[in-house]
Amino acid sequence: MYIPKRYQMNREEAIAFMKAHPFALLITVDGQRPVATHIPVEIREKDGKLYATGHIALGNGQKSSLNAGSDVLLIFQGPHAYISSSWYAEPQVPTWNYLAVHAYGSATILTEDELHRELDGLLTRYESNREQGRLWNTFDPALLHREAKGIVGFRVDITALDAAAKMSQNRNDTDYQRIVAELEKSEDGQDAQVARWMRAERQELFD
Numbered sequence: 001m002y003i004p005k006r007y008q009m010n011r012e013e014a015i016a017f018m019k020a021h022p023f024a025l026l027i028t029v030d031g032q033r034p035v036a037t038h039i040p041v042e043i044r045e046k047d048g049k050l051y052a053t054g055h056i057a058l059g060n061g062q063k064s065s066l067n068a069g070s071d072v073l074l075i076f077q078g079p080h081a082y083i084s085s086s087w088y089a090e091p092q093v094p095t096w097n098y099l100a101v102h103a104y105g106s107a108t109i110l111t112e113d114e115l116h117r118e119l120d121g122l123l124t125r126y127e128s129n130r131e132q133g134r135l136w137n138t139f140d141p142a143l144l145h146r147e148a149k150g151i152v153g154f155r156v157d158i159t160a161l162d163a164a165a166k167m168s169q170n171r172n173d174t175d176y177q178r179i180v181a182e183l184e185k186s187e188d189g190q191d192a193q194v195a196r197w198m199r200a201e202r203q204e205l206f207d
Contacts (some may be wrong), residue, residue, distance in 0.1 A: 001102050001162040006169050014101050014163035015050065018043045018076045021101075025075040026054065028065035028107070035062045041074065041156075042121055050158040052103065053110070053118045055151040063152045066107045072156045074103040079193035081186075083168065087178045095166075097194050102162040110153030116144075118153050167198055177205055 009017065018024075022043065027036045041054035052074055056062060066072070078099030085094040110118060120136040127133035136144070168179050176198065183195035199206050 001100070001164060003162060003164045003166075007164050007166040009101070009163035009165050011161060011163075013165070014161045015043065015045070017078065017099065017101050017163065018052075018074075018103065021076045021078050021099075023076075024052075024054075024103075025077075026056070026062070027073040027075065028062060028070060030062070030065040035065060037062050040122070042118065042125070051105070052156045052158060053121075053153065054156075055110075055115065055118065055153040058150050058152055060152075066109060066152070066154050068106075068108050070107045072105050072107045074105075074156060074158075076101040076103070079190045079197065081183055081188070081191045081194040083179060084182070087182050088171070088175050089178075097167045097198075098164070099167070099197070100164050103156070103158045104160040104162075105156040105158040108155045108157070110155055112148070114155070115148060115151070115153035119144075119148065165197075167194065167201065169201075173202070173205055176202060180206070 022040050024039065024041050025036055026039055026041075027034055029035070037056050037060060039054050039056060041052040043050070043052050045051075056066075080096060080098035083095045083097050085092045116136075123134065123136050127135055168176055171179065180195045180198050183191040183198075186192065
């Protein structure tokens with residue numbers, strides 16, 4: 001992904017972004033053909049290493065391209081919005097604002113025990129704060145064993161990150177304020193999220 005310097009996130013920002021937007025696009029290559037699956041993943045750091053874990057259905061043909069050491073690309077996307085050039089003080093072309101991270105790495109298939117720990121972690125993340133949340137130890141072990149047989153767990157050891165926050169950083173303060181104001185008029189939720197991000201980045205303009 002081409003990212004001009006002014007739009008680059010640093011590593012810490014990219015990791016925080018992936019954790020906040022865990023529904024990723026898993027891309028591998030099966031022979032000469034790229035294949036992809038939309039799935040939630042967990043981003044973890046241990047001993048200075050960054051990795052992602054997740055799972056796909058046993059019947060998903062992509063599992064054949066997740067052999068040990070196979071190349072993987074995970075794409076994480078945040079809010080995005082069309083930016084009209086009519087919002088600028090001077091004539092310019094329109095553009096698109098967006099947040100995205102590409103994580104590159106190599107895959108490993110999880111063992112049964114590793115898969116169970118990964119599923120336990122997912123349930124803890126998404127169920128622990130819910131009233132009557134269903135954590136791993138609240139399910140019938142036989143049900144868990146049966147359901148786990150229908151999925152394949154994987155780990156991606158992340159070796160490189162391309163992280164873009166293209167959010168009108170190149171615009172002057174007047175244009176920047178106008179962009180935010182116009183986005184805030186929109187009924188599109190994505191536009192509102194982009195506006196909130198932009199406000200936070202130049203908060204002094206809106207105090």
